Amino acid sequence: xxxxxxxxIVLIILTIATVIFSYFSxxxxxxxxxxxxxxxxxxxxxxxxxxxxxxxxxxxxxVAIWLFSLARRHQAQPWIWCLFGLFFGLIAAILFYLIRIxxxxxxxxxxxxx
Numbered sequence: 388x389x390x391x392x393x394x395x396i397v398l399i400i401l402t403i404a405t406v407i408f409s410y411f412s413x414x415x416x417x418x419x420x421x422x423x424x425x426x427x428x429x430x431x432x433x434x435x436x437x438x439x440x441x442x443x444x445x446x447x448x449x450v451a452i453w454l455f456s457l458a459r460r461h462q463a464q465p466w467i468w469c470l471f472g473l474f475f476g477l478i479a480a481i482l483f484y485l486i487r488i489x490x491x492x493x494x495x496x497x498x499x500x501x
Contacts, residue, residue: 392463392464392467392468395467395468395470395471395479396467396470398471398474398475399470399471399474402474402475403474443476446476446477447472447473447474447475447476448473450472450473450476450477450479450480451469451470451472451473452469452472453472453480454468454469454471454472454479454480454483455468455469455472457483458483461487468483
């Protein structure tokens with residue numbers, strides 16, 4: 388496993404912890420200020436945020452499948468990149484390509500130093 392894939396695992400774990408923390412923080416806010424505090428959003432705002440969330444999930448799933456196939460083709464850890472794409476979406480795809488560009492330039496950089 389490469390170093391960047393270890394970083395991806397740490398970022399995935401931190402993202403899961405952030406989601407769990409944000410859920411529990413809303414529960415704590417509701418207990419402190421009362422349940423009516425969290426219900427101020429109107430119906431249109433909830434519908435719009437639900438639609439945006441749905442399309443965001445679809446994009447993340449598509450990027451995860453795409454990164455899985457690319458990682459398998461380039462002898463990387465496909466499941467790690469799939470999870471990274473699932474949690475970070477387009478940022479993971481950009482990072483994957485930046486790493487591929489760096490790895491292709493690394494032999495040239497090493498030759499320039501000698």
